[in-house]
Amino acid sequence: MTMISTQLSAVRQRIGAACQAAGRPLDAVMLLAVSKTFGADAVQAAFEAGQTAFGENYIQEAVEKITALALLPIQWHCIGPIQSNKTRLVAAHFDWVHTVDRLKIAERLSDQRPAELAPLQVCIQVNVDGGPTKSGVVPGDALALAQAVAGLPRLRLRGLMCIPEPAPDFDSACAVFKRASDLFAELKAQGLTLDTLSMGMSADLEAAIASGSTMVRVGSAIFGTRSRPA
């Protein structure tokens, strides 16, 4: 077994144990492997170990990998910030985008989504903890943005995503994740059809799953420590 396949199984076991502890079905949580800064060879190794969904932060770097691995049936998720001048590349190459936090970006993605591709699957990024990255819509504006995004023809709104600051312990991590899951429930109660709550990373996936995450985004626990900051 390669290191990547060994670590991938360990992460799958953590997800399974967390689902069990939360009394949730084992298939309630999807694993997104975050391959930013790692090469196409690492993605391929994880693919050969059964992983088919990958997340990338840097558009240019991602497009190179997506192009190199075009023959593999991989689902590509954009999880990095998107500037207006990158929407065309994102719309052309990715299957999912987790980081929509402005209507203008959503409109560009919808306009630029190639006609021959399925609608782009979208999560709205919410800033649940007022964290210093400043990415994400404030929770009070999430419903209006979600309703507007849901009306765009070439996007399909799937849910919410958040990246809270690292919490000191399990309970405080859960308290922050719960704000996202409460908001998720509120949006559904307002009539939006949502099935994805993207939250939890290598360090806090157990707390995210305990709080209702349906998709965890895991990088270093699968691929190892990143040599450049990300």
Ligand SMILES: *Cc1c(COP(=O)(O)O)cnc(C)c1O
């Ligand atoms: C890098 C990154 C991850 C993965 O982080 P790890 O701590 O390596 O698991 C998840 N989500 C986003 C948005 C990221 O940028």
